[in-house]
Amino acid sequence: QKEVEQDPGPLSVPEGAIVSLNCTYSNSAFQYFMWYRQYSRKGPELLMYTYSSGNKEDGRFTAQVDKSSKYISLFIRDSQPSDSATYLCAMTRTGTASKLTFGTGTRLQVTL
Amino acid sequence: EAGVTQSPTHLIKTRGQQATLRCSPISGHTSVYWYQQALGLGLQFLLWYDEGEERNRGNFPPRFSGRQFPNYSSELNVNALELEDSALYLCASSVYTEAFFGQGTRLTVV
Numbered sequence: 001q002k003e004v005e006q007d008p009g010p011l012s013v014p015e016g017a018i019v020s021l022n023c024t025y026s027n028s029a030f031q032y033f034m035w036y037r038q039y040s041r042k043g044p045e046l047l048m049y050t051y052s053s054g055n056k057e058d059g060r061f062t063a064q065v066d067k068s069s070k071y072i073s074l075f076i077r078d079s080q081p082s083d084s085a086t087y088l089c090a091m092t093r094t095g096t097a098s099k100l101t102f103g104t105g106t107r108l109q110v111t112l
Numbered sequence: 113e114a115g116v117t118q119s120p121t122h123l124i125k126t127r128g129q130q131a132t133l134r135c136s137p138i139s140g141h142t143s144v145y146w147y148q149q150a151l152g153l154g155l156q157f158l159l160w161y162d163e164g165e166e167r168n169r170g171n172f173p174p175r176f177s178g179r180q181f182p183n184y185s186s187e188l189n190v191n192a193l194e195l196e197d198s199a200l201y202l203c204a205s206s207v208y209t210e211a212f213f214g215q216g217t218r219l220t221v222v
């Protein structure tokens with residue numbers, strides 16, 4: 001079993017929809033959680049960063065962490081075609097970025 | 113502010129050759145991480161360098177090695193290339209937990 005599980009998709013939604021992306025994990029020691037967006041043939045871009053449980057909002061993006069369920073989510077409101085990309089969750093147990101553990105990514109397609 | 117830069121963008125090598133990939137971190141960042149992103153496998157941690165020292169390595173054979181220079185730039189060397197080494201190699205730099213990635217070097221082994 002992988003430490004971090006993420007549905008690969010693809011997930012196809014119409015423009016303007018609310019998108020929910022999720023990851024589950026098995027290692028209860030993880031404390032720092034990140035979401036990255038990766039466009040085709042590009043490097044991952046850090047979108048959201050949260051520590052421990054709770055919510056964090058940044059514009060159209062909201063990240064949620066539920067450590068009791070070992071479940072994290074990224075919500076995208078008013079989705080745009082430019083949001084079409086692969087979304088990777090990542091997590092680590094320490095206060096440094098050493099040895100981030102990534103999900104395999106969910107491919108999102110926002111259609112007009 | 114310049115982000116993480118990697119070179120070359122693309123690299124084609126034949127099996128058995130050596131490949132050298134380069135990374136310049138964001139100014140002020142002392143930690144550099146190397147990851148391999150092979151098709152369908154996600155990002156796999158390769159190496160972590162900080163202050164010129166190798167701090168940690170992932171589950172990769174010794175033919176994957178590297179170093180960090182006094183200016184914090186880094187080099188990844190892959191010896192005795194195998195076909196399955198074909199992947200996107202990503203470098204990231206960080207201060208604390210937030211890691212910022214470069215655009216990657218796409219290595220193709222033929």
